[in-house]
Amino acid sequence: TETSPALDQRHVPADLPSRIQHYIDGEFVDSVDGDTFDVLEPVSNEVYVHAAAGKKADIDLAVAAATRAFKDGPWRRMLPRERSRILHRIADLVELRDARLAELESFDSGLPITQALGQARRAAENFRFFADLIVAQADDTFKVPGRQINYVNRKPIGVAGLITPWNTPFMLESWKLGPALASGNTVVLKPAEFTPLSASLWAGIFEEAGLPKGVFNLVNGLGEEAGDALVKHPDVPLISFTGESRTGQIIFGNAAPFLKGLSMELGGKSPAVVFADADLEAAVDATIFGVFSLNGERCTAGSRILVQRDVYDEFVERYAAQAKRVKVGYPHDPATEVGALVHPEHFDKVMGYVEIGKSEGRLVAGGGRPEGFEFGNFVAPTVFADVPPDARIFQEEIFGPVVAITPFDTDAEALALANDTKYGLAAYIWTNDLKRAHNFSQAVEAGMVWLNSNNVRDLRTPFGGVKASGLGHEGGYRSIDFYTDQQAVHITL
Numbered sequence: 001t002e003t004s005p006a007l008d009q010r011h012v013p014a015d016l017p018s019r020i021q022h023y024i025d026g027e028f029v030d031s032v033d034g035d036t037f038d039v040l041e042p043v044s045n046e047v048y049v050h051a052a053a054g055k056k057a058d059i060d061l062a063v064a065a066a067t068r069a070f071k072d073g074p075w076r077r078m079l080p081r082e083r084s085r086i087l088h089r090i091a092d093l094v095e096l097r098d099a100r101l102a103e104l105e106s107f108d109s110g111l112p113i114t115q116a117l118g119q120a121r122r123a124a125e126n127f128r129f130f131a132d133l134i135v136a137q138a139d140d141t142f143k144v145p146g147r148q149i150n151y152v153n154r155k156p157i158g159v160a161g162l163i164t165p166w167n168t169p170f171m172l173e174s175w176k177l178g179p180a181l182a183s184g185n186t187v188v189l190k191p192a193e194f195t196p197l198s199a200s201l202w203a204g205i206f207e208e209a210g211l212p213k214g215v216f217n218l219v220n221g222l223g224e225e226a227g228d229a230l231v232k233h234p235d236v237p238l239i240s241f242t243g244e245s246r247t248g249q250i251i252f253g254n255a256a257p258f259l260k261g262l263s264m265e266l267g268g269k270s271p272a273v274v275f276a277d278a279d280l281e282a283a284v285d286a287t288i289f290g291v292f293s294l295n296g297e298r299c300t301a302g303s304r305i306l307v308q309r310d311v312y313d314e315f316v317e318r319y320a321a322q323a324k325r326v327k328v329g330y331p332h333d334p335a336t337e338v339g340a341l342v343h344p345e346h347f348d349k350v351m352g353y354v355e356i357g358k359s360e361g362r363l364v365a366g367g368g369r370p371e372g373f374e375f376g377n378f379v380a381p382t383v384f385a386d387v388p389p390d391a392r393i394f395q396e397e398i399f400g401p402v403v404a405i406t407p408f409d410t411d412a413e414a415l416a417l418a419n420d421t422k423y424g425l426a427a428y429i430w431t432n433d434l435k436r437a438h439n440f441s442q443a444v445e446a447g448m449v450w451l452n453s454n455n456v457r458d459l460r461t462p463f464g465g466v467k468a469s470g471l472g473h474e475g476g477y478r479s480i481d482f483y484t485d486q487q488a489v490h491i492t493l
């Protein structure tokens, strides 16, 4: 292993766990077969801990515990107000521990510490939001005068299988755990194998908040083993998945024989469209943030920037200059804006695209490792200009700090370019022309549009993609709808 002095500058949190276990029926346990997998830390790529590698036998135990807790336990019978109080306590505990959560998440994933802290707070907010929503939730009644009353009897569905990716792991887990638990289900969470550290904190937080035993179960392990067994378990009627589109396709196929309820939040290659009449400074700032925050490992990253020809050269010049000023550094350093990518495999994938990009576009910033970081998974913010739409770096999700810039002339051309990928998660539009802004927004094939604004949203709005970016929207009552069954009861008068 490397012994570069630079490595000594990295931060290793105190009191790291000596191993990462599953949490089943209120107990921390190892895998039935005793198997483990290595977990690496992205600054040194050294193994810092071993995690229990769950298989079918472990998933079976977790699903059995969750099924018992659902059928016989108090959780689904509690008043929404009572469940809500526990969810608020969970939010309080996450807030109380936000600094520690951020420290561990940043260490495990390579995310800049300030951004990891923001994500920890957002996880608390997710719990608070669904705690409030479930109390405010009301169901429909329909009256046919003199003949019938029809009402909706909303019920939790059972054991929800939650499968999550490694980018902002703790926050994305909370986005599923919050509504699944709020609506009275029990859960089995299978977190991403690259980043199991923060997920191991949920058990303690839930116990302290008073969540009944067996309601939350956690099985670590590889997607093809633990994840696969969860998807194929007959007693898990719901799978909420966030990850790559390719994995989503596999899960769709595997869940099909069981006719499971599926929520799919998948990949993206979202366009940011900058018209000549836009506030160029704001557009440059936002599009820099849009692709380089969270190390570019962000599903809604604006990773293709389409710029109108009149301002193209100026935009590219300003953008490249600003990309070069983005501070790459150790994840624990509060000044860092781009940290280390999550894992050497992912680093190789991103670097592969950087090399491909050199023959597809014009490199104007970055293009390799940042100076002084000859170790770990560091990539300099990389900008390619003049990228044609048939380029791989225009079409494929890179999921790193790499962006493609492409010129356009007319609105129609911009729209065609924006829609010219298999994905449809987000779109960002920069223009001061009101009509154009709305016409373009409504025509673009994207689940979410940000007009002259950054990636910030109210949690009541629909979240999700179209085309290969997903199926079903979460957010607000849509999440409650996914995790509940709306039984219709009809009474003849």
Ligand code: NAD
Pocket (backbone or CB within 6 Å): 163, 164, 165, 166, 167, 172, 190, 191, 192, 193, 221, 222, 223, 224, 226, 227, 228, 231, 242, 243, 244, 245, 247, 248, 250, 251, 264, 265, 266, 267, 268, 298, 299, 300, 397, 399, 425, 464, 465, 469, 470
């Ligand atoms: P991934 O698809 O490789 O893995 C996601 C999860 O699925 C992991 O827990 C993994 O172990 C599991 N898995 C893998 N194969 C499986 C199988 N055959 N059966 C069951 N489970 C399996 O994704 P990733 O690399 O961890 O995450 C990055 C991807 O996630 C990107 O494509 C990104 O755009 C996407 N993402 C989407 C959103 C969104 O809301 N749309 C949010 C974040 C990330």
